Structures are given as C-alpha cells and as structure tokens.
Amino acid sequence: MANAALRAFSGFLILYLAFLLRQERFAPVSGDIALGMLAACAGAGGLAGTALGAWAKARAPRLLVLGTPAFATAVAAVCAALFGLWAALAAAFAGALGQSLGKLSMDATVQQEIGEDVRSSTFAVTETLHQLVWVLGGLLGLGMSIVADGRVALAAVAGALAAALAALLLRRPGRRRTRSDGRARVPGARPEAT
Template structure:
C-alpha cells in the first residue's frame, strides 16, 4: 500500500506538470492539437507493450521487488529529463519521456496486481484487497494534486517534475521493504507436449487463451475505459468554451476534476466495503449504472448533469478495474499472470486514447446534450451485446454466479 501511495503521488505530480504544459498554457484550439498529438504518440507504441513487458515480467517472478523498484528509478530519471525539456521547450525529448513515464506507470500497475494474491490475507477477498491498495493511491493523489497545482504556479512545471523525480526515487525504499515471498522461487518450466506451439507464439496468444470469464470482464472494462477517455477530454474542452450558471471555465474544470476524483474514491470505497465473491456481476452492474446515468444526464444536460456523469465515469472505471483485477488474479495462473495484466493494460490504454480522440472531435461538432445522447446509445448497445453474448438465453445472474462459484478452486490453486 505504501508503494501504491508513492506511485500515485508521483503520477499526480507528473499529471499536473503535463496539464500545465499541454492544456492550460494554450488557447482552446492550440490545446486541442497538443492533446491530440500527445494521445497519438501515446497510442502508437502501445501495440508493442503487451508482447514485450508482460513476458519480461513473467520471467522476473523471482525478482519482482527489484522490478518494482526499477519502475520507480526509471521514472525518476525520465522526470529529470522532462524537466530539462520543459525548460528548453524541447518537444522531441519531452513527448518520448512522457510516454516512457506512462508505460512504466502501467508496468508498476501490472506488477502490483500480479503480486497481490501472494500477500492476500485469508479473511479478505481479492476485490477488497485491490480496493484497499487503490484507495491508498487515490488518497495520496487527492492530497498531492492540489499541492502540485499550487507548486506549479509558484515554481513552474519543470521544478515540479524534479520533485516528482525525488518522489519516485523514494518509492524504491518501499519496494524493497516488501516481504520476501512476493518473489516466486525460480523453477524449471514443465515439459511441453510435442505438438504444442513454441513459447514465443504462446506469449503472443495470451489474450485468446484467457477464457470467457476474463475476456468478458476485459470487454466490459474496455467499454468503461473508452467512455472515461471520451468524457474527460470532451467535457474538459466543452467547459472551456461554454459557461454554465455563471461559473467561470476554471471553476467548472475544477468541479469536473473533483467530481471525477470523488467517483474514483466512491468506487474504491465500494470495492473495499463489498465482500463480493462475484466480481463479474459487479462489472456488469457498473456498466449498467454508468449507462443509465449517461442517458439521464443527456436528457437534463447542464453543469450538474456534467458533474454527475463525470462522477459516474470515475466510479465505473475504478470499480470495474478492481473487479477485473480480481477476475484475472483468480482465473489466471501465476506463470502468465503478468502477461495477462499487460494485455489488459494495453487494451484499456488503447481504447482510452481512442475514446479521448473521439471526445476531442466531438467537442468541435456537438453540444453536450447531443454528445451524451450518442454516447448513451452506444453504451446501451454495447451493454446489450454483452448480455446477449453472456446469457445465451439463461438469466444473467444465475450464469455469472455459477461461473464465479466454479472458478473459486482455481484461485486457491494458482
């Protein structure tokens, strides 16, 4: 939990510094172009993340603490480089370094999720354990973000990135303090059947081999993540161009960020409170809730509706991610767990970027009522398709409950 809190603190400092250089320092049209470029630079290399990072982390099961510490060290060095790039207006250095920080942040998330079952107390579920770690990170980020915003005004984004470097280097200490049994003992691989494909091909085919439970949870979370990316960027630019109830653009953006953050905290708190052993039901229920809130917000669009849908998006992304992590941790064996989490992170980052790009485009051509109505329709169709595919003519709750119950022994043996 301490490492998760330090990670979220450093990520919050970097996010505030990036916001100051890519968004608030420019007018609307310039900011839209800069954000679109950043999203494209972030998305393009992510096709290589799953086949490279996941198998590499699976091979480092015996040295996970050092791998986690390495993500902190590398991000600290990249933040130092980004600080120099900001001072010299060097976009050629800045954007690749920002991409590196993002990838290493995802790598930390993959490692944290992969080691959670090894430190899970018997009396709590995986959803609850994931929620507690995420809650620590959200609290740290909630405290760090406003402090970072004030520091960015006083000392500038370049020095804020240097402070982020120190925070990430402090994370090395907490990484090395993890218990020894986080590292799995190195064992010889089991002999493969003669007709089995080579190991490299199996790694590339990790996603098709995850099984229906994990695949469906990934699909539902992909929908939630794309919705979150769309909503954040669409509303951010919409609130900069329109005034609601005599509220200034900066105040509206602050309220939007607060609503999204409150939704994330609420989702994490719900995950910690619910002693759920059926995380797939939580994923589907979360998607249904987000769809309903979006439809109502489209009908009564205004500042309050925008804040409500932002809160719902934050809650949905947080609670859905916790449930997906629990499904993967329970269903997937330890030998390929990191690869599966890497595939999941890659998929969800890609759809978030695609949703964000759609949000940028929609902010030019559609008002809030029309945009949310379109999104509500797309969410309804996606949710219906998932239900039809999942139920196969049987009640959803009984199908999900039976599958979750039958998968419980798999968790104990993984």
C-alpha cells in the same frame, strides 16, 4: 468488453467535458471554476469506486462487471436528457466511478480465473489495451467537443454503452471454452504437463 467500454467512457468524458466546459458558459459559474468542479467530481468518483470496489470485488466481481456498465449507461442517458453543468459533473463522477470499479472487478476476475503461470502477462496485456481504449475514447471526446453539444454527445455515449452492455448480456454465460486440443478449459485450472 465491459471494462473497455467503461475506460472509453471515462476518456471520452474527461476530454469532452474539459473542452466543453471551457467553451460553454454555465452561469453563474466561470469556465475555470466549472473545470475545477469537473476535476473534483472525477476525483471523487475515482475514490468512491476504489472504496466500493475494495469492499465488493471479493464478494461479487461478476456482478460489478454487469452492474457498472448498466449504471454508467443510465447516468449517461439521464445526463443527456437533463444536460447542464450539474449533469456534466454527474457524468464525470459516474465515468470515474465506472473506470475504478471496472478495473477492480477485472483484476479480481483475473485473479480468480486465470492460471498463475500467465496471470502477470494477462494483467499487462489487458491494462495496455485498456489504456489504448481510454486514449481512443479521449480522442473521440475531443472530436465531438468541436461538433456536438452536450445532449447529443452524451446520448451517443449512452447508446454506445447500451450496445456494449447488450453484447455483454447476450454472451452465453454457460458456454464452455475449449483449448486448442478441443478439450474443455476449466477456469483457473493449471495446464497439464506434456
């Protein structure tokens, strides 16, 4: 769920900010320069997320799963309050960073907890679903660029991210999962031959 929220956040920001920066003027920067700065910040966020994730994913993927949405929520809330060109660029950086970290932590978690026999199909399904979520976030961003200013849009996104984070935190981490036959499922365990 955390990774889906981060993907939707990234998709939303890319399209919302791209259209907003073309429509709204942030003096003394022209719309084309602002759009280039947006692309540069999103690229830098993706690179930073990949570098940080490569270092941290083997050490604490679950911490990344919780910390990344919390970071993205805080950045979106601050950028909503202080909206302007620099806030938009910071949000683009945070969105790309969150998407990269979320993907790497999800991949590490799947590697650790999913059995080898279904791991590749799990990767395929999750990546497909996350691409769809990214597109839905982008469509929402496109729609909001028509009707909402930056403060309102980023405040709405911060609220949605906070709700996703709260839902993630309210899940009971000690809850045991059961298989279809009623027995407890051990993460990473191979299914018994029947």
